[in-house]
Amino acid sequence: MPILELTTLTKHFGGVHAVDELDLAVEEGEIFGLIGPNGSGKSTTVNLICGVVSVTAGRVAFEGRDITGSAPHRVLAAGVARTFQNIRLFGHLTVWQNLWVAQNSVEDRRSENFAKRWFFGSGATRDAVDQQLEFAGLAGKRNELAANLAFGEQRRLELARALATKPRLLLLDEPAAGMNLEEVHALDGRLRALQQAGMTIVLVEHVMELVMGVTDRIAVLNFGRKIAEGLPAAIQEDPAVQQAYLGGGVETAHA
Amino acid sequence: MDDIYLITILSNIGMISFIALSAYLLLVVGEISFGQQAFFAVSAYGSGIATAMWGWPIWLGLLWGALVAGAAALVVAIPTVRLRGLYFSVATLAFAEMVRLIFEIFTYQVEIDGELVGPDGSDGFRDIRAIYDSNVSAFEYMLIIYGLLAVVLIGFLILERSRLGAIFRMIGEDPMLTEMQGLNVTKYKILAVVMAGIVAGIGGALYAHLATYVEPKIFNVMLGVHALAYGLIGGLGTAFGPLIGVAIDIGLLESIRAISGYRMIVFGGLVAVLLIVRPRGLLDEAAMHWLRGRWRGLIRAEN
Structure with a gap:
């Protein structure tokens, strides 16, 4: 049983589909990377899991228990802790x-x-x-x-x-933002030490040196949808991912 | 004569300190209440009724007043603490005006020794004579005021070092983040409003018995605005902050006759300047941190 399971998780802000029918399963003890271009719904996903924003549709299950729409303090009590993109x-x-x-x-x-x-x-x-x-x-x-x-x-x-708070699942929202390379390496070491100690980690990150090195699996979001999932090496080669990051205009530019 | 004048000023400073601490506690949890005068009023009436009409001893009257104010605060807190910022402020203001208007029409009198005693609508509530009947001198009453103030202040200082105090400051800084620390913010805010109500209530009960006469118009919004301003002047980093604010306003501006005519001008100017220069008052969190650091350094140097 996955420790964290999202089932067709959806969040609409007005007409914007910030997260769109997202299915995700994080296994116990892994470091799971969640990447994607700006505005692809990564932080919203974290906020949905933590109960900070309300869920439009779908389900969040932690250790098999439904925690969809639980208040933030209940999610924490269940064993999920997080950090913030902007330090809080x-x-x-x-x-x-x-x-x-x-x-x-x-x-x-x-x-x-x-x-x-x-x-x-x-x-x-x-x-x-x-x-x-x-x-x-x-x-x-x-x-x-x-x-x-x-x-x-x-x-x-x-x-x-x-x-x-002694969590069993840790959600890190861009922990390496603004760090220099030395600090990123120190963070890499810390995350591995936590994994050794049995922690499950979901890592939302733009710093690819960190993501590609430390994660066991990666899911890529674009416009709120999951466009790829797999091992770091496979993700790097995935054409859909490259297009999401680099834009779709490459062929037309040659034509 | 001079002595009585001084005792009166000091007693006033003491009593107003309670409502200032009350507003301060809510400022610490990040809420601006324009309605703390309502709890002051509820307790003034409640304790007056208890001693003058029901014949309770004065200490029981004070306790009763504080409890009634706490209960009133609980009633206000439950629907309002979920409101944020301006909405909370408007709700507390509306509540306080409602209380004042109810006292304008509230009549409840009994005959004692051939005279009618009790609240009589807008004519107020006369003859709350408990301290004179039991021969408490003005000086002794001042000692009672400062004794109670010392107890409340020590309570605040303990709170400051406690988990609950840290949680109150967390809520004041970032309620959403506090919630995400596994803490039920609504519950803690209700607790803060009730505690603030009780503290204001102690002041109100003391006031009713010193003045022997209360009327609804005393408890208008200016009392609540002053209570707020004291914390904002003196600083939100420590419970001594609002006391400094009270001392500046009543001790200096109101009591020195040469300048008392300009009180509101100076006071308003002081608030305006401080809000720009030191938005969290003279003794704000950073100032207190610096002072505590110096204090620790001194103690280390002594050893």
Whole structure:
């Protein structure tokens, strides 16, 4: 059974078919690439899965359970976390608080202890946050406001925050945007480490060095429809994909 | 005489601080309420009725007023917290005006010692004499006000360091992202509105007993607008922010006679300038972060 299954998933914004009868099955433990030209519906797909925008038609199933139209906090509770194309952090909170609340929301939500639930969380949660700061290489910045971090640090914090909720499926919306090559390689390593640890990842990305290297399978969207799906090497050779990216005017230009 | 004047000013600063903290709490969760004066009013009437008409002791009257205000806030919160921005502001304004107009026609009087006591529509509610009947001096009452203010303020400072406080600030910054952290934003917002209602209610109950007389027109929208402005002047980074705003307005502008005639001009100008220069007030989040960093540095240097 696939961990994530989209069945004829459709989203219309007025007359625009942002996502059009999309079928997709992501297997447990794989890194699945979702690529396509700008405006092809990749981010909308992520938003549909997370319950941020309402579904026009179709179905989203996570671990066999129907989560179509669930509120975002329920999708997260089910085990799906995400990052954003434009970095979204709580800039007025410290780095430590950003992670602490994300962690808390899972660990202590069901705690019977009033003080734990509403006020200071448990010691175990605090230790876990410190560990995650270490993993993200942000231990030295724990008391800094998130708004004051450098760009790369903000990306790392966003990923750490998504991981703090202990998801089984991670949706990454263009995590390499704006990164230099060195940072892309570091990200590549991090994603492989997460896969080793058993995480399933859906990677929406334009940076082909990352996508082609790290993913197990890729689906290509264009105008909200899936135009190709397969192994990275096959996708690179696919004529429909090349046409979607480079445009259809190549032959006419020769004629 | 001078003493009484000073005590009156300080008491006023204390009482208004509650409604300022109330509006501040909602500013922290990202909502601008033009209606906090309604909870102040509901509690002023509620606690006055409890002590003057039902003969309850004053402390129970204060508690009752705060609870009634909290209950009123819950009633307002459930339909309005899903509204965003301007829509929430308009809804709170409409509610507050509705409350004021209800008190304009609300008459509920009983005869005590041959005299009619109780709210009498637009003529107001006289003889809320509990503190004079129990021989509490103006100075002692001021201590009660500041005692309660200290309790509320400590509550705010604990909140600031707690998970709940962090969640409130998250909602204020990005409610959708907060929702995606697995948190039910609507629930937390309802909680914030109720807490703000209770805090405003404490101020209203204290006010009714100090003034001994309340009438609907005191609770007009200007009271709510001032409450909002205090936080925006003093800063949204700490609960001390709105208190600074109150101190500037009442302590300086209203109380120094030479300039009190120009109060609204200076006050309005101050708000306008600050909204441009420091949109989140003097002690905003960044300023507080810097101060806390300096504080930690000092402590480290001591050791």
